[in-house]
Amino acid sequence: MTETRFDVVGTGNAIVDVLGHASDSFLDVNDLVKGAMTLVDAETSERIYGRMGPAVECSGGSGANTIAALALLGGRGAFIGKVRDDQLGAVFGHDIRASGMHFETPLATDGPPTARCLIFVTPDAHRTMQTYLGACVNLTPEDIDEDVIAEAKVTYMEGYLWDPPQAKEAFRKAARIAAGAGRLVSLSLSDPFCVDRHREDFLDLIDNHVDVLFANEDEIVSLYQAADFDDALQQVRGHCKIAALTRSEKGAVIVAGDEVHVLDAEPVERVVDTTGAGDAYAAGFLWGLTRDLDLATCGRLGAVVAAEIIGHMGARPDIPLRQLVNDRLG
């Protein structure tokens, strides 16, 4: 690809994660849908937080996690997302810049506080999320920095961005600018429930705007309301340039026109917390793609970075990723 100022600019909900351990019975008692990301209002978020055990706070947000991991790989990333001028907003801004990312979206100076996502990690290492979108609802098309989009090889969006009402307009604007500048547009489907909420929009986006699609098995099956994974695989072929379909321990399938790779998962010593696995996969894949590596290598790099993330609590990397990938590339 042509050299640009940024490899990837991500757009997404700017969220501080509040991570804690919980039992399956805690999920049941509190009517939390295991494995899902559920949107909640401020009051519900406060009520559930009051019942949550001791927690730690980490910057999160699906798209921001991807860009953070990409930056730690040595990629040049930028992020567009909305926080408020409060303490958690300062934490989010610090972490994203400290990871080496460009982040200049203006802070909200009034309205709801910085978004938070309560993340309950059960003993099986699965995560269940309750998101209060807070200041994210104030991301508008005006927050899309045209220069940043035009100067990034890939404009990447999380599907969750379809939840706050004005953010989808912001993304459509970004997609138009990217296409106009001859750049790639990439979408992650985020969550099967999110796909359920926005199926028609996503199908239209994929047909008309998306070059690189990321989805896990549940999401792609949900999108096409398919009978099984292979059925979904046949349907997605031809609708976007590249689709990277992840299947947890079953590995991943990369489809690009006639090119199809069926890749094994990376070995993981101990799965601690799957939060951010998909975000990390996209980071490794896009790092490779923006370096013009072949698609099978991109897929393997995605798997290496995802394997690192699920070995510890939280969605952001805990070790220098660049070394990890250099080791892998030999």
Added chain:
Amino acid sequence: MTETRFDVVGTGNAIVDVLGHASDSFLDVNDLVKGAMTLVDAETSERIYGRMGPAVECSGGSGANTIAALALLGGRGAFIGKVRDDQLGAVFGHDIRASGMHFETPLATDGPPTARCLIFVTPDAHRTMQTYLGACVNLTPEDIDEDVIAEAKVTYMEGYLWDPPQAKEAFRKAARIAAGAGRLVSLSLSDPFCVDRHREDFLDLIDNHVDVLFANEDEIVSLYQAADFDDALQQVRGHCKIAALTRSEKGAVIVAGDEVHVLDAEPVERVVDTTGAGDAYAAGFLWGLTRDLDLATCGRLGAVVAAEIIGHMGARPDIPLRQLVNDRLG
């Protein structure tokens, strides 16, 4: 000991930790004193935070860590400390209550924000801390809840409490109430630099108020400006009922009048971050002591809990401690 409402009430600085990895050269370039806790003003804290890499936020504070671990062991704990009515104050209050502790100190409604401690963990797993005391400077004797102190078997204080100007008066009040109610008073020396700042006060406290003293080798040597550990050991004997002196991988020595135990350290698979090791040791020890276990067992329990804490990032337990201790007690 007589049954009471609480096993231990802790008094200390109420702090949110901001934990990140750093290299030794980062410490050098930023003039950070490795291994020490340095007090900084708001401006310095902001400046260093701006240079710090991506971080995670966890409730901390030495005394609060001890009470949190004690509560997770199944002990009945209370904490007295000052935060502001801001987002980080809410995080601190949530975590301490979610650990099962009583925490009713009134929030500051004006003045500096909730305290934060920037913690830099170097590759050798040592931690270097920069503390901005923020709202902690507003802890006053009025915040000492007489009923809580009188109803706790042990009143525990961190030495760091000698740093904010009015907090030492709060602790002296608590010590008087505890002694009047026939309870034990316990002090942790916190840090050799803290001992340097307050040596005369600490010597006086130990002579006149402290029943159970916790100190590591550097701290006890600093307190008595002793030639070596054994010299310090000889000096502390007779100045308080019980002294628990920890020596990292060399184990610990417990002295109580003529009774002396020399205990080995617990094996640790991999030391990740020593933040909170001393706090955790005190929790295990006091849990045993308030259950009338013999001093050697108290010392071993301290070591077991400390070994758990140093195996992961952060100062608060990551696994159910009660099971850990039950396994150990057989």
